[in-house]
Amino acid sequence: MTILDRIIAQKELELPALLASAPNFPTIDKVRPSLYETLITASTLQVISEMKRASPSKGDIATHIDPVEQARQYEEAGAACISVLTEQAFFKGSFEDLHAVANAVNIPVLCKDFMIHEVQIDYAKAAGASIILLIVAALTDEQLKALYTYATEKQLEVLVEVHDTEELQRALNIGAKIIGVNNRNLKTFEVSLTTTAEIAQHLPPSSIAFISESGIWNAEDAQFVANAGAKGVLVGESLMVSGNVMNSLKALQIDIIAKVGEKR
Numbered sequence: 001m002t003i004l005d006r007i008i009a010q011k012e013l014e015l016p017a018l019l020a021s022a023p024n025f026p027t028i029d030k031v032r033p034s035l036y037e038t039l040i041t042a043s044t045l046q047v048i049s050e051m052k053r054a055s056p057s058k059g060d061i062a063t064h065i066d067p068v069e070q071a072r073q074y075e076e077a078g079a080a081c082i083s084v085l086t087e088q089a090f091f092k093g094s095f096e097d098l099h100a101v102a103n104a105v106n107i108p109v110l111c112k113d114f115m116i117h118e119v120q121i122d123y124a125k126a127a128g129a130s131i132i133l134l135i136v137a138a139l140t141d142e143q144l145k146a147l148y149t150y151a152t153e154k155q156l157e158v159l160v161e162v163h164d165t166e167e168l169q170r171a172l173n174i175g176a177k178i179i180g181v182n183n184r185n186l187k188t189f190e191v192s193l194t195t196t197a198e199i200a201q202h203l204p205p206s207s208i209a210f211i212s213e214s215g216i217w218n219a220e221d222a223q224f225v226a227n228a229g230a231k232g233v234l235v236g237e238s239l240m241v242s243g244n245v246m247n248s249l250k251a252l253q254i255d256i257i258a259k260v261g262e263k264r
């Protein structure tokens with residue numbers, strides 16, 4: 001059993017409780033910018049910064065950090081979006097974290113979880129998310145399509161995560177507009193930024209907002225994925241452990257305007 005299998009099995013165990021009750025969060029009435037628009041019009045690499053206490057690959061990362069404080073710093077540093085891990089068993093997140101962060105900031109908020117059922121999307125929306133994640137590797141084509149449609153009908157944006165070219169094709173088939181390459185293999189935990197470069201070669205020349213996820217530590221990493229065509233990066237651990245969130249985040253916001261004659 002891979003870690004992804006284990007997480008999905010855990011999600012299936014949690015579904016009955018979600019289905020038996022209804023989300024009960026005070027409504028957050030905010031109109032947030034579209035992440036898609038921000039990404040495709042960007043002239044600097046956009047940073048989606050993540051609130052990540054722990055992970056199955058690293059164990060505890062930063063369990064003492066207050067999500068609201070962290071999110072405020074991300075927003076102030078010019079993050080395009082804040083990703084909040086809501087998975088509990090392996091990442092120590094919660095919908096409460098998501099709601100608190102969504103309340104505190106005005107930029108787009110991504111519910112980072114392992115979605116297998118519409119009810120999770122209801123909770124994400126109720127807790128204030130403007131974007132959800134769908135992981136192609138965790139879903140059948142039918143599930144992927146159904147969850148994608150359900151989320152977009154609820155006015156949520158969708159980040160569709162892929163790890164190889166076959167998954168990219170499945171994401172393209174459902175009309176995904178924001179596609180993220182996870183540099184971390186969720187089956188082996190191996191991280192390699194070249195995954196982004198490899199998959200980028202198979203992107204059709206269209207208006208897809210392409211981002212690179214995981215394993216981004218510094219400006220050099222940011223430059224590498226930007227050269228491959230990424231418009232944004234999804235960054236967790238390096239910002240969670242940084243002693244200076246503002247500087248660490250700003251260092252990633254490199255120029256991505258292609259110079260004439262330069263190949264990207």
Ligand SMILES: O=P(O)(O)OC[C@@H](O)[C@@H](O)c1c[nH]c2ccccc12
Nearest residue numbers: 182213214215216234235236237238
């Ligand atoms: O901490 P990192 O290496 O910067 O990675 C962040 C983010 O990409 C990672 O948390 C992630 C990417 N896809 C996921 C899916 C589920 C949970 C977590 C993730």
